[in-house]
Amino acid sequence: MRGVVASIRGLVREGATHVAVATDHVIESFRNPMWAGYKTGEGIDPALFAQFLLLEDALRAEGIVVWPMVEFEADDALAAGAAAAAGDARVNRVFICTPDKDLAQCVRDPRVVQLNRRTRTIFDEAGIVAKFGVRPPSIPDYLALVGDAADGYPGLPGWGAKSTATVLARYAHLESIPGDPRDWDVRVSGSERLAATLRSDFDRALLFRDLATLRTDIPLFDDVDALRVPRPA
Numbered sequence: 001m002r003g004v005v006a007s008i009r010g011l012v013r014e015g016a017t018h019v020a021v022a023t024d025h026v027i028e029s030f031r032n033p034m035w036a037g038y039k040t041g042e043g044i045d046p047a048l049f050a051q052f053l054l055l056e057d058a059l060r061a062e063g064i065v066v067w068p069m070v071e072f073e074a075d076d077a078l079a080a081g082a083a084a085a086a087g088d089a090r091v092n093r094v095f096i097c098t099p100d101k102d103l104a105q106c107v108r109d110p111r112v113v114q115l116n117r118r119t120r121t122i123f124d125e126a127g128i129v130a131k132f133g134v135r136p137p138s139i140p141d142y143l144a145l146v147g148d149a150a151d152g153y154p155g156l157p158g159w160g161a162k163s164t165a166t167v168l169a170r171y172a173h174l175e176s177i178p179g180d181p182r183d184w185d186v187r188v189s190g191s192e193r194l195a196a197t198l199r200s201d202f203d204r205a206l207l208f209r210d211l212a213t214l215r216t217d218i219p220l221f222d223d224v225d226a227l228r229v230p231r232p233a
Contacts, residue, residue: 004021004059005062007117009062010117016095017228017229018085018229019064020066020220020221021064022067023055023056023067023068023074024069025052025056025070026069027040027044030071031151035207037154038151038152038153063230065227072218075098075100077218078096079214079216080214080215080218081220082096082106083216084216084221085224086108086111086112090224093111093112094111094113096112096114096115097115097117098116099118101148102139102148102151102214104123104131104136105213105214106136106216108125109126110124113127132161133161133168133169137172138169139212144156144209144211145159145174145205146159146160148212151211153211153212155208156198156208158193159197159198163190166186167186170185174198174205174209180195181195
């Protein structure tokens with residue numbers, strides 16, 4: 001908890017003028033009924049879980065806006081908040097301060113970037129391509145194929161990071177990948193097996209993509225000024 005508060009204070013010292021923090025007020029979300037293996041709160045140390053509410057209170061005491069998520073996840077709130085803030089012409093740039101790979105789908109040049117504060121690395125669209133091999137809009141498709149162990153869905157058998165990036169760099173989305181690998185404009189080892197897997201598990205791939213797609217239509221604030229960090233008088 002202290003680490004998060006200190007990190008937020010650091011952001012403000014570095015010049016952030018508007019800040020919001022999204023939290024998973026509860027671990028489960030609307031995604032759990034969609035996939036039985038999706039992450040839950042099982043196994044979380046009760047002492048750690050007890051700090052969640054304390055963290056929210058501590059941030060509010062600092063004058064920081066907190067978005068405690070119940071139906072949705074904190075990552076959904078970050079995606080929705082970034083999209084809403086980027087739509088305001090007064091906003092110069094939106095920094096999504098997390099290295100989580102699913103947030104890479106939100107990056108939009110030049111308005112929205114992803115920041116890993118630990119390594120002080122900023123990822124614009126070119127940075128996302130360098131890291132994953134696909135552009136930000138293809139990240140949900142990428143995760144659908146390779147899976148996301150942290151969130152609890154496995155992806156499709158045989159689809160590794162390299163093969164997935166190669167195919168999606170050319171076709172961008174699942175629906176655009178030709179069913180016959182002979183029609184692929186890229187060379188991928190085991191393409192016949194990969195194509196067969198995609199054909200047989202296509203509905204599951206679409207489900208995994210839905211799980212990976214962050215929701216951006218959550219109403220979080222009416223005006224970006226609501227996120228302004230209070231300055232000492």
